[in-house]
Amino acid sequence: MTGVVVAPMRVEASALRMPGLVVLRGGMGPRRAAESAQRLAAAGRPVLVAGVGGALVPDVRPGDLVVATEIDGPDGRVPLPSAPMLAAALRRLGLTVHLGPIASSPSVVDGAERARYARSGALAVDMESAEFAGLPGPVAVVRAIVDTPDQPLWRPGTVLRGLSGLRSLRAAVPALREWCEAAGEGELLLASPRSFCAGVERAIEIVERALERYGAPVYVRRQVVHNAHVVRRLEALGAVFVQEVEEVPRGATTVLAAHGVAPAVRAAAQARDLRVIDATCPLVMKVHSEVKRYTGRGDTVFLIGHADHEEVEGTVGEAPERIVVVEDAEAAAHVRAPDGGRVAYAMQTTLAVDEAEEIASVLRKRFPSIEGPRRDDICYATTNRQRAVTTVAEEADLVLVVGSANSSNSLRLVEVARRRGTRARLVDDVSEVDLRWLAGATRIGITAGASAPPDLVAELVRCLQGLGRTRVTETVRADEDVVFTLPREVS
Numbered sequence: 001m002t003g004v005v006v007a008p009m010r011v012e013a014s015a016l017r018m019p020g021l022v023v024l025r026g027g028m029g030p031r032r033a034a035e036s037a038q039r040l041a042a043a044g045r046p047v048l049v050a051g052v053g054g055a056l057v058p059d060v061r062p063g064d065l066v067v068a069t070e071i072d073g074p075d076g077r078v079p080l081p082s083a084p085m086l087a088a089a090l091r092r093l094g095l096t097v098h099l100g101p102i103a104s105s106p107s108v109v110d111g112a113e114r115a116r117y118a119r120s121g122a123l124a125v126d127m128e129s130a131e132f133a134g135l136p137g138p139v140a141v142v143r144a145i146v147d148t149p150d151q152p153l154w155r156p157g158t159v160l161r162g163l164s165g166l167r168s169l170r171a172a173v174p175a176l177r178e179w180c181e182a183a184g185e186g187e188l189l190l191a192s193p194r195s196f197c198a199g200v201e202r203a204i205e206i207v208e209r210a211l212e213r214y215g216a217p218v219y220v221r222r223q224v225v226h227n228a229h230v231v232r233r234l235e236a237l238g239a240v241f242v243q244e245v246e247e248v249p250r251g252a253t254t255v256l257a258a259h260g261v262a263p264a265v266r267a268a269a270q271a272r273d274l275r276v277i278d279a280t281c282p283l284v285m286k287v288h289s290e291v292k293r294y295t296g297r298g299d300t301v302f303l304i305g306h307a308d309h310e311e312v313e314g315t316v317g318e319a320p321e322r323i324v325v326v327e328d329a330e331a332a333a334h335v336r337a338p339d340g341g342r343v344a345y346a347m348q349t350t351l352a353v354d355e356a357e358e359i360a361s362v363l364r365k366r367f368p369s370i371e372g373p374r375r376d377d378i379c380y381a382t383t384n385r386q387r388a389v390t391t392v393a394e395e396a397d398l399v400l401v402v403g404s405a406n407s408s409n410s411l412r413l414v415e416v417a418r419r420r421g422t423r424a425r426l427v428d429d430v431s432e433v434d435l436r437w438l439a440g441a442t443r444i445g446i447t448a449g450a451s452a453p454p455d456l457v458a459e460l461v462r463c464l465q466g467l468g469r470t471r472v473t474e475t476v477r478a479d480e481d482v483v484f485t486l487p488r489e490v491s
């Protein structure tokens with residue numbers, strides 16, 4: 001059942017009435033709001049309260065929108081967990097949106113009363129939303145600001161500010177409609193394992209410990225792991241991310257990212273007297289060792305992987321003249337070697353398992369004496385996450401994969417889910433979830449790439465539960481207890 005918009009006043013309801021949106025006039029003030037909340041509770045529909053309101057803090061201006069993360073309830077603040085997704089949908093419309101608590105007052109507030117509400121941490125105040133706090137289903141609240149601490153209702157200009165608020169409400173309608181269509185009962189299917197792997201945890205810990213031991217700044221060549229949130233958090237702690245070691249001041253502490261580097265990078269770091277701490281994942285190092293062994297004895301190595309990925313760049317750097325990157329089965333069917341009897345293959349660790357096997361089998365057929373890994377080089381974390389998402393995708397209407405766009409294993413999870421015929425989307429965090437994807441999706445699968453922090457998954461789950469997908473089932477395809485030791489510089 002899609003949601004309804006409740007607008008307290010007639011003028012607000014008129015601003016919001018547009019095709020496809022069910023708008024009810026709830027009445028102004030707590031008593032009328034309580035009556036409509038009672039009627040809506042019986043109907044069991046998701047409710048979005050939308051109208052004008054007053055700002056409590058100076059940076060919330062007339063015409064801005066406030067989306068409530070919490071509203072007042074009978075026993076204190078009540079969270080409205082879908083707020084970040086609604087705020088993101090409103091921002092995509094170009095509107096100025098603030099996220100925070102909205103307080104409710106029995107009457108219009110100003111002066112000392114406004115300051116008192118501001119001290120509670122709320123961004124805005126209205127007279128109705130508290131009455132909807134006890135509804136059993138999804139609730140959201142949006143207020144368009146008319147009055148502010150320095151422009152109260154009694155000051156000239158209120159009519160113009162009121163019109164500005166109503167214009168913002170009208171402009172918000174497409175996002176409100178999306179929320180109403182996205183809200184509804186359903187289930188979340190959590191794929192397990194998901195999120196951080198041992199190599200990523202190790203790389204992050206290396207940077208954190210290096211900062212503790214050697215002090216900021218600690219330089220990090222490339223993104224230590226492919227996740228924008230991780231990088232931002234480490235930057236805030238004092239890490240400085242660079243593209244190449246040539247950008248690092250001589251002698252500085254420098255961490256090499258989890259994806260591994262070419263020997264030429266290590267040599268350049270040495271030439272600059274850098275204190276190097278290597279965060280290369282031991283499973284990537286294992287592929288480097290294989291490749292070195294094959295090329296050392298004169299083989300040509302077919303490296304199955306994506307040529308532009310940092311891990312592949314690093315591995316190729318071990319012996320660029322003897323390594324040929326093979327990106328797909330088509331390339332495998334035509335690739336050549338100076339001596340077809342002296343060939344081997346290796347793989348990027350984060351490929352799709354079935355695709356990599358298809359490419360390897362083409363190579364094995366064409367070069368019968370080719371040597372390669374016993375099964376594949378795809379790491380345990382990639383394999384486990386792909387197995388888990390496969391199971392979940394078979395039952396889901398939509399799969400959401402948390403991960404950054406440059407994360408290879410996250411992208412593969414999207415592809416694996418899609419190959420099961422299920423819609424799948426990659427999102428860096430909840431703000432990238434488009435509410436339109438959720439319309440009609442009652443069973444939503446959730447996973448995360450090996451570089452995506454688990455708290456982003458937890459936030460996504462909270463938001464989706466706030467939209468009505470309250471049941472959560474976890475499908476566990478493997479238990480992971482892998483831990484890698486730290487390099488001696490930080491252990």
Ligand code: SF4
Pocket residue numbers: 197198199200258281282283284349350379380381382409450
């Ligand atoms: S995804 Fe695999 S190879 Fe990459 S860091 Fe994690 S464990 Fe290591």
